[in-house]
Amino acid sequence: MLEKAIRGSQTYWGWLIFLLLVIGVGAGNFIYQFFEGLKITGMSRDVSWGLYIAQFTYLVGVAASGVMVVLPYYLHNYKAFGRITILGEFMAIAAVTMCILFLWVDLGQPIRVLNVMLYPQPNSIIFWDMVVLSGYLILNVLIGWNVLSAERKGIHYPKWVTPLIYLSIPWAFSIHTVTAFLYQGLPGRHFWLTAIMAARFLSSAFASGPALLLIICFIVRRFTKFDPGKEQMRTLASIVTYAMILNVFFFLLELFTAFYSQIPGHMVHFRFLFAGLEGHGRLVPWMWAATVFAVLALVLLINPSTRRKEDTMILGCASVVIATWIDKGMGLVIGGFTPNPFERVTDYWPTVPEVLITLGVWATGFFILTVLFKVAASVKEEVAGY
């Protein structure tokens, strides 16, 4: 099936070459970082994770959200989603790849990464994160590829794939739960030490992932003859709506606990994010932008007339993606580290090489996504007899 990826329009090739260029720039900067060390980033003693881990956290959510098209089809026999489950699975593959890359570029000693397997430590959440992420990647490659090639041949996919599909459903929930556990079990980091973290992660994932998938569906429809379908997109939009409502609700629960209890350690991180602390407020406009986008998303998506109209639906979805990307990315990571354990504030802002490496990883993900979606769309076109 991979041969489908090497036959495409000029736009397709142009896009791939553009992505390769961005990957090249990112790789060049990574080599620089590899030899100089992480000192070329904006990270510090106090803010020891930054843009990379922020992207990682966000993208685990995108990966997990593939389950939102898989689950209705396989567990509820919602036939309409049969057409797009492959897109959910392929998006998960691209997202998990980016997650692994973001973790890797964040390491101080990237060549020692296999130490995690050589000296496995079940008490470390990173160990479990490695297990669930690599497992999820393998599951989606096996399922996606086999189901698609069976569809191409007009046969039912092999029987051994079925248990893997069922396994992939709880597995998707596990990857984001484990990612939340990276944060929510650390003593002395009040912003992260909250039992609702995993639930917040999942709700935000199930809003942002399908929202991104919807946007990509529109792009697929625009550039290929494959139509993901009107009903499918509408159902996806409903899923995004419910998940985003839950996500905002969970966030408000956090605000209530912090500000009604009036415990300084719980309030201070929100103060830092939304008002700034001791004159440090670089994230403030970002957090308010996230708030505005979240409200806009809810208005556009809850209102049936704007949710059903395609352009406003897309605008709503884009707002969801932006709001959750800020909130579960930089907001979560930097907000958790600031102020530090001494109640001091250290500024963090990504440097140019750090941003370029980040863009390189994103471009790698989009490269994989483009190739996989090209294959999927071409197979669908072929089956439909175009």
Place this chain on the structure above:
Amino acid sequence: MAMNRREFLKIAGFSTLLGLGGKAAFELLAPGEIEAAMEGIPLTAGKKWGMVVDMTKMDERIMDEAIKVCHRIHNVPKVENTKQELKWIWKETYEHTFPGQHHEYPAEAYHGRNFLLLCNHCTNPPCCRVCPTAATWKREQDGVVMMDQHRCIGCRFCMAACPFGARSFNYGDPRKAPEELNPEFPTDMTYPTRSRGVVEKCNLCAERLAKGQIPACVEVANKIKKGALTFGDLADKDSEIRELLREHYTIRRKPELGTGPNVYYII
């Protein structure tokens, strides 16, 4: 001097345990040093090391000297970007050492006054719990929280987990630290330097404990003022440190988190 295979393996094993590789291990094995090393190791077994910082005796000079000797004998370099600085032992004001404890009517003697801070060598250390490679671990025989800089992958999970800010990351290559700030680096040829991209922190002078010596900061502090720093075995009820804890009211940093810090402050 004769040494059979069993003895050699024993020492080699212990030196690996201590995180001393290559050159340092060789020096441990160097003729003349062997008896000291063999005696030193049992000295540290079955102990629970702890430290008391007596703030009634502590002053700026003692703290500065303690910091200086520690960073010198452990090859901790100075770097240009202070946000990425490395420190094993350092000073911090009362308000920031014990956040949440201070109030608007502070005792004059403590308002804005510096305290001496180091790794607490916690009884239940979260940094060790989160490490994906056991590059940092709690040494069973005496409770020292150790670091293996050859195994550390530099994920910095331990830095997020430590509620005491005790861990430093080598953002750059310490061997390439700016010369004008580190004219004599490495400052101690008997202690290894680190590579870039690994975490480091106070090791309670494990290399000195192995030789039956007390941590360098304690030694230096006591030379200036007796009793400013007390190091000892918390498991021994007759030890000097237990005596101090019996006789004085002491506080620890963030005891409510349950990590069990083993550095106590007399105020």
